[in-house]
Amino acid sequence: MSVNVEQPAAQPLRAAAFAPGLAFRRFGALIALALLIALNLAITPHFASEQTLSVNLTQICTIVIVGVGMTLVIATGGIDLSVGALMAIAGALAPAFFTGKLFHGGNLYVNIAFSIVVPVAVAGLFGLFNGWLVSRFRIQPIIATLILFIAGRGIAQVWTNGDLQVFKAPQFQAIAIGRVLGVPFQVWIMLVIVVVAAWVLRRTVFGRQVLAIGGNPAAARLAGVPVSRVTCLVYVISGLCSGVAGLIVIAMNSAADANLIGMGMELDAIAAVAVGGTLLSGGKATIFGTLLGAMIIQLVRYTLLANGVPDAAALVAKAVLIVLAVWLQQQELT
Amino acid sequence: MRLRFSGAGGGVVIALLLLIAFGAWRYDGFLGSYNILTVLRYNSMFALVGLGMCFVIMTGGIDLSVGSVAAMSSVVSAYASPYGWVAGLTAGVGAGVAAGSLNGFIISKMRILPFISSLAVMLAASGVGLLLANNQTVSASYASGFTALGQGNLLSAFKPEWVDGDNAGWLGVALGLLFNFPTPAWIALVAYIIGSVVLNQLAFGRHVLAVGGGEEASRLMGLPADRTVFLVYLVSGGFAGLAGVILAAQFGAGQPIEGIGWELFAIASVVVGGTLLTGGKGSVFATLAGVLLLGLIFTILNFENGMGWVSLSAYWQSVVRGAFLFVVVILQTRLTKSAPA
Numbered sequence: 001m002s003v004n005v006e007q008p009a010a011q012p013l014r015a016a017a018f019a020p021g022l023a024f025r026r027f028g029a030l031i032a033l034a035l036l037i038a039l040n041l042a043i044t045p046h047f048a049s050e051q052t053l054s055v056n057l058t059q060i061c062t063i064v065i066v067g068v069g070m071t072l073v074i075a076t077g078g079i080d081l082s083v084g085a086l087m088a089i090a091g092a093l094a095p096a097f098f099t100g101k102l103f104h105g106g107n108l109y110v111n112i113a114f115s116i117v118v119p120v121a122v123a124g125l126f127g128l129f130n131g132w133l134v135s136r137f138r139i140q141p142i143i144a145t146l147i148l149f150i151a152g153r154g155i156a157q158v159w160t161n162g163d164l165q166v167f168k169a170p171q172f173q174a175i176a177i178g179r180v181l182g183v184p185f186q187v188w189i190m191l192v193i194v195v196v197a198a199w200v201l202r203r204t205v206f207g208r209q210v211l212a213i214g215g216n217p218a219a220a221r222l223a224g225v226p227v228s229r230v231t232c233l234v235y236v237i238s239g240l241c242s243g244v245a246g247l248i249v250i251a252m253n254s255a256a257d258a259n260l261i262g263m264g265m266e267l268d269a270i271a272a273v274a275v276g277g278t279l280l281s282g283g284k285a286t287i288f289g290t291l292l293g294a295m296i297i298q299l300v301r302y303t304l305l306a307n308g309v310p311d312a313a314a315l316v317a318k319a320v321l322i323v324l325a326v327w328l329q330q331q332e333l334t
Numbered sequence: 335m336r337l338r339f340s341g342a343g344g345g346v347v348i349a350l351l352l353l354i355a356f357g358a359w360r361y362d363g364f365l366g367s368y369n370i371l372t373v374l375r376y377n378s379m380f381a382l383v384g385l386g387m388c389f390v391i392m393t394g395g396i397d398l399s400v401g402s403v404a405a406m407s408s409v410v411s412a413y414a415s416p417y418g419w420v421a422g423l424t425a426g427v428g429a430g431v432a433a434g435s436l437n438g439f440i441i442s443k444m445r446i447l448p449f450i451s452s453l454a455v456m457l458a459a460s461g462v463g464l465l466l467a468n469n470q471t472v473s474a475s476y477a478s479g480f481t482a483l484g485q486g487n488l489l490s491a492f493k494p495e496w497v498d499g500d501n502a503g504w505l506g507v508a509l510g511l512l513f514n515f516p517t518p519a520w521i522a523l524v525a526y527i528i529g530s531v532v533l534n535q536l537a538f539g540r541h542v543l544a545v546g547g548g549e550e551a552s553r554l555m556g557l558p559a560d561r562t563v564f565l566v567y568l569v570s571g572g573f574a575g576l577a578g579v580i581l582a583a584q585f586g587a588g589q590p591i592e593g594i595g596w597e598l599f600a601i602a603s604v605v606v607g608g609t610l611l612t613g614g615k616g617s618v619f620a621t622l623a624g625v626l627l628l629g630l631i632f633t634i635l636n637f638e639n640g641m642g643w644v645s646l647s648a649y650w651q652s653v654v655r656g657a658f659l660f661v662v663v664i665l666q667t668r669l670t671k672s673a674p675a
Contacts, residue, residue, distance in 0.1 A: 079449070081598070137667045140611050142396065142449075146598055147663070151656020157649035264594075267398075267453055280447055312469065315461030319454040326446050 028328065029277055029292040036299045044306045054184065056302055058252070060294040061186045062087075062245040063268045067276075067290040068197045069238030070269040075201070076231055077214040077282030078134060078141035080238045083269060085152025086126050087246030087262030090119035092156040094247055095165045095256050098172045112172050120243035126152065127239020131232030145235075149266070156258035165256040176251035186248045193241065198287035210234060214282025271297060271318070275325040297321065345665075346607050346623045353630055361637040367511050369633070371519075375484075375584070377629040378518035379404070379577040380599060381622055384607075385522075385529050386570030387600040388621040392533075393566050394546040394613025395441065395448035399455040400574040401596030403433045405589055406463030407578025412472040412588030415480035419583075422480040426579035427572055433459050434571015438564035452567075456597070463590040472588035484583025486517045518580045522622075525573065530618040542566060546613025602655065603628055606662050628655055 040047045066083045073080045095101075097115030098108075126148055133144035178185040201207035209230045212220040221227050242262070250256040276293025278285040300321055304314045357364040383400045390397045411426030433455055440451040466472075474480055493513035533539035541562040544552040553559040577596075582588045607624030609616035632651050639646055 133663075137664065139663055139667060143601075143605055143611055143659075143663055146602060146605075147656050147660045149598060149656075150602065150659060151653050154649050154652030154656065158647065158653060161647060162649055267456075270450075270453065274450055280450060310465065312461045312464035315457045315464070319456075319458035319461070322450060322454045322457070323440055323444070323446060326450050327444050330445060 029275065029289055029296065029325075033292055033296050033299070036296060036303065040299070040303055040306075044303060047306075050182075052302075056295075056298055057187050058184055059302075060272075060298045061184075061190045062248055062262075063265070063272055063294045063298075064190050064291050065193055065241050065245045065248070066238075066262075066265055066269040067272040067294055068193050068287055069234075069241030070266075071273050071276075071278050071285050071287055071290045072197070072201070072210055072234040073141070073238050074270075074273055074278055074280060075210050075214045075282055075285035076234050077217070078231070078234070079145065079270070080127075080130065080235060081142065081145040081266045082126070082130060082148035082152055083238060083242040083245075084262035084265035085149050085156070086123045086239050086242035087249060087265060088153045088156040088258050089126065089159075090123040090243035090246035091250040091256045091261040092160045092165070092258040093119040093122060094172075094250060095167050098169050099167060108171060112169070115172060116175070116247060119247060120240055123243025123246065124236050124240040127236040127242070128232065130239065131235030134235060135228040135231040153258065156261070160256070160258045162259060166254065167256070168254060173251040173254055176248045186252070189244065189248070193244070194287055194291050201285060201287055206230065206233070211283055211285065214279075214285070216283070268294075268297075271322050274322055277325075277329060279329075280326070293325075346620050346627060346662075350623045350627045350630070353627060353634070357630070357634055357637065361634075361641070364633075364637060367507060367514065370511070371514055371516055373626075373629060373633055374519040375516035377625055378516070378522040379580050379584075380596070380603065380629065381522040381625045382525055382573045382577040382580070383596055384600045384603040384621050384625045385525055385618065386573030387597070388604050388607070388609055388616055388618060389529070389533075389542060389566045390448070390570045391601070391604050391609055391611060392542050392546045392613055392616040393563055394549065394611075395563065395566070396452065396601070396611075397437065397448065397567060397570045398452040398597045399433065399437055399459055400570060400577075400600055401593030402456045402460035402463065403430050403571055403574040403593075404578035404581060404596060405591065405593035406430075406433065406459045406466070407575035408582035408592065409463050409467040409472050409578075409588035409590050411480075411579045412474040412582045413466070415475040415582070416478055418478045419480040419483055422474070422478075422582070423483065423576075423579050426582065427575040430575015430578060431568055431572045434568040434574070435564075437571060438567030441567060442560045442563040448567075452597075460590070460593075467588060467590040469590070471590070472582075474582050474586050474588065476586065481583045481586055482517060483521075484518055484580045484585070487514050488517045488520045489513045489515065518584065521576065521580065525576070526618055526622050533616075533618055538562070538565070543614055543616075546615070548614070599628065600625075602659050606659065608666070628658070631655055631658065 046052070066087070070080055070083065094115045097118060098111050130141075130145050130148060133139045133147070134141050137144075174185060175189070176184070176186045180188055201210065209220070209225045212223065212225050213227055213230060217227055242265075245265070246261055249261050272294035273290050274280055274293065275296055276286060276289030276291070278289055297318060300317055301311075301314045304317055305311065309317075354365075363369055383404060387397055387400060407426040407429040410429040411422040414425035415422035436458075437452055437455045440446050440454070441448050444451075490513055494509075533542065541552070541557050541559075544555070544557055545559050545562050549559055549563075578593075581592060603624035604616075604621050605611065605624070606627055607617065607620035607622075609621060631654050635646055635648070635651050635654070
């Protein structure tokens with residue numbers, strides 16, 4: 001990646017250097033992904049297979065879904081540290097519904113509907129709590145969401161008493177492992193969320209307002225943007241996305257473990273957003289970038305693992321990748 | 335949005351005293367020297383990490399890497415421990431300083447947001463720790479005296495016989511606290527005294543607050559803003575390394591997977607201590623009170639369970655801590671409301 005930017009900068013003709021620079025700025029993440037795929041096709045055995053694609057896509061699904069909410073939050077200049085904890089809450093809550101323990105709807109499918117809607121709504125309510133703290137009390141987002149980061153997983157653990165809930169509910173688990181057109185259902189969920197969010201961010205008034213707040217909150221307020229309401233709403237959306245991701249995790253594992261669901265997810269999601277090219281100070285965001293960012297991070301890890309590098313070393317590579325990506329974006333801005 | 339807030343340090347000390355008074359009133363043995371010394375021994379690691387975080391936050395930054403840096407340093411110091419406690423200490427702190435310097439370099443020279451930079455250093459440090467330790471805990475040497483850094487009591491060699499006797503009276507209790515004061519707590523105490531002197535008496539401390547108050551303005555005033563920022567991350571890494579040394583010494587092993595969530599616990603302590611996250615204002619000893627306050631919640635929970643009236647699982651402690659943070663944060667905004675935002 002670094003070679004790719006250094007080259008145009010080194011050319012003597014400024015006008016000629018500008019065009020590739022612009023191309024990189026717009027498609028940098030895409031180019032990096034393409035290079036990674038090309039590299040893998042060259043060196044990783046059995047890379048071009050349906051299984052590789054399927055493994056890598058299912059690895060990034062929850063990160064991307066949470067990352068979409070995170071992108072919107074970061075676009076307003078905020079951050080949401082509570083996403084992993086909210087995933088745990090949603091994941092810990094769901095089994096009580098489809099097993100009919102907490103509430104019996106009379107019919108398996110009604111129960112499953114409840115087990116999807118209620119946990120996601122609860123996660124959304126916790127998101128509302130975050131949004132309320134940030135927009136009403138003007139508490140810094142990192143602190144406001146730190147509260148639920150600490151307490152949220154505790155709530156999930158208290159709810160389940162820290163026990164592992166194992167279940168077998170194929171109808172519920174279809175949301176993760178069912179296949180449509182040969183593609184896992186969770187990938188479809190991810191794609192729908194990505195497309196809808198990208199459309200909302202680009203084409204709707206709400207999307208423009210989100211970016212306006214991140215760009216300059218005072219100016220946005222003066223321009224008549226309902227700053228409090230929009231700010232609050234992005235945290236609700238982030239909560240809802242976390243809820244969906246929490247359900248996918250437990251459906252995949254056919255077990256809910258409040259101690260583990262979504263552990264470290266906040267950092268994975270933020271990393272995907274940063275690598276994808278969303279400005280971390282707010283005001284400029286790209287949902288597809290977050291998708292690409294998650295893919296790049298996952299593919300780097302996969303490349304290393306598939307070629308026999310230990311997982312711990314892959315962590316170091318991820319760290320370098322994050323710093324490099326953010327640094328390159330800053331070079332383009334100046 | 336610059337918030338002004340005074341008296342936060344006083345508030346947390348009062349809250350801490352109230353919590354201690356509550357514990358002393360409700361539970362037998364709460365103020366017993368055994369309990370006090372156990373709490374201090376265990377929380378000294380968090381106190382050290384919190385101290386570094388306090389300096390970072392006063393510049394308006396954040397350091398997410400402290401937990402994994404402590405874990406990595408615990409592994410390094412465990413490897414060095416057979417060569418004596420000095421070697422273990424130096425190696426652990428050195429590893430922390432190295433990670434902190436890297437963080438400081440990325441933030442002050444490459445101009446990457448502290449949040450992202452320290453996130454990357456967090457991943458890198460935990461990767462390096464796991465690689466060094468081969469994904470296992472690394473036994474520390476007992477023979478070299480290294481573990482005394484975590485398990486020992488610094489002055490116990492000088493303790494007169496009668497102090498632990500049954501008829502020693504209040505003087506015996508007081509001297510017992512002194513002579514049985516855990517080594518890691520001494521380390522933390524000395525670190526806090528130095529930290530307080532540095533913040534309040536030295537130019538560096540003034541620079542830290544000035545940079546936090548307004549980095550651009552302090553740069554225009556000719557202050558070495560970049561160097562100050564670099565140094566606070568170096569110091570934070572060093573304290574995380576020191577915490578890692580104590581971790582390894584206390585548990586007799588380097589722990590590559592410890593330290594998860596330490597950074598957020600440290601941030602919470604600093605916030606509870608009334609230090610503003612926007613930077614420019616803060617108190618070192620209020621942070622110590624914040625650490626003890628959050629730590630005591632765990633102790634109180636244990637004592638409450640011991641009473642037998644209720645049975646609250648250990649999971650409640652994070653809920654209570656979160657609720658506590660919530661109350662403190664809301665109170666802070668209430669108290670700052672009168673000032674122009």
